[in-house]
Amino acid sequence: MSDTEDLEKITSIYSTLYPYQKEKLLSDLENCMILNNASRSYxxxxxxxxxxxxxxxxxxxxxxxxxxxxxxxxxxxxxxxxxGQLTYYSQQDRSKWDQLIKDTFQQVPIQKTAESLGISTYTVWRMRMKLLHALEAIANETVVSDEVEMDEKYLLNSHKGEKRDEIKPRHRGEKASKRGLSSEQVCLLTAVQRQGDAVLKATNMASPKSEDIEKIQKNLSGNCLVWIDGKTAYQRILNQKNCEFRVLGDHKTYTSVDHLNNVNSFHSKIDEWNRKYRGVATKYINRYAALLVTIRKYAGLAADEVLLKVRTMLNNVSDFFRICDMKTSDLFAY
Ligand SMILES: [Zn+2]
Structure with missing residues (x-):
């Protein structure tokens, strides 16, 4: 349908609407306009x-x-x-960057994006890293508050994409060689605000100590109500932050108020995403963690709306990251 036909249809329907429906429609239109403008104004x-x-x-x-x-x-x-924006120091124009953002959020493989944009997979990989670096800068400033669920997620250490002679490659689906929580497990500390943002950060290998949890303390506001499992390592930081906390046992002890359902469901999503990515190299884990919290934040929105929201987010940072700085920047060390 052409725009003219659309407008005619809208006009004929509009005249039949109740006042509250007209108001809602106009406010939706206004919100579209605000989002469009915000996504463009850097x-x-x-x-x-x-x-x-x-x-x-x-x-x-x-x-x-x-x-x-x-x-x-x-x-x-x-x-x-x-x-400081994605197109800065880039030979790719805005439209290619927009497609890159959409594909990254929809987990389109790099090879497919490269084909549709007519550029090399290496360039697409570099573009994705630049995007993830900017998202990481934003994620580092995120603060969760009020009601917060905290727990850890463990992912198998991965040297994907790296050639390391001294390490025998582990085939997909193969289990870690040691039982239990070994040094082969990357610990992603997670704090999910109920009805709010999430913090996800790789801080250490295996079980976290208090000093590992300290690494995300700036992302947790003071005076929260926090739900945790039995791990005592959390308690020192929560006391310092003047947070009240409730320690939960297994699922059977959950009630409608005392539970870790939000953090658990985020962790199931992470497993799903990780399978789609077929594992992520551990050194890039915090870049992908930043992507995952952003995907969670905009879950359920249409791809174009996610693009506008992400562009708006990026307009609020000037990330000076260049690909040539990658080796010296703070990748997850282990
Ligand atoms: Zn100046």
Whole structure:
């Protein structure tokens, strides 16, 4: 159907609506417009040269790439308009980045994205890493509060994609060689706010100690009500944060209030995603963890809406990550 036909149909239906329906429709339209505008409006919040946090930018010609240049009033530094965004330092245009974001959130394999975009799988992999790095910067600032469920998720250590002579490759589906929680298990600490965001971070191998849990303490607000299982390692940090906590036994002791259902269901999702990805190299685990909390946050939305939400999120950060910095940046060390 053409836009004109759509509009005619909408007009004829609109006249038959009740006032509350008209109001709802208009408010939905307005929300669409707000989201569209937010997903497009990026401004550089800190001048990369002089560090001014209230930079005043004016247009200053075009770069060789054709991108608009901006000039900082305080220091006269010229920078491109997409400084710190995904397209910055990238030869791929906005539309390719949009497709990359959609495919990453829908777990489309890198090879397929490369085919549909007509670029190499290596370039797509680099683009995905740049996206995940930006998501990680956002995830690191996430704070959960009020009612929080905490638990750990364990994933088998993976050297996927790496050639290591000293390590015998483990075939898919093969179990860890040691029984129980061994040093082959990556521990992902998880804190899920009921009806809110989640924090997911690989902090150590095997069972976490108090000092491992400390690594996510900035992501937990003070004075929360927290549900945990019997692990005592959590208790020191929760006491420091002035959080009240309830210790739960197995599922049989769960009630409608005292349970770990939200964190458990997130963990089942992680198993599903991990199977689809066929495992993730452990050193990139926190990049993927950041993707998983974002997927969880926007679960149930249409692919295009997720794209607009993610673009809006990214507009609020200036991530200076370049692929060439990858080796020196903080990958998960073990
Ligand atoms: Zn400046």
């Amino acid at each position: 401004c550089i919040k800190v001048c990369p040269k002089c560090g001014s946090k209230t930079p005043n930018w004016t247009r200053g010609g075009r770069a060789n790439s054709g991108k608009q240049m901006l000039v900082c009033h305080s220091c006269n530094h010229r920078t491109v308009v997409d400084y």
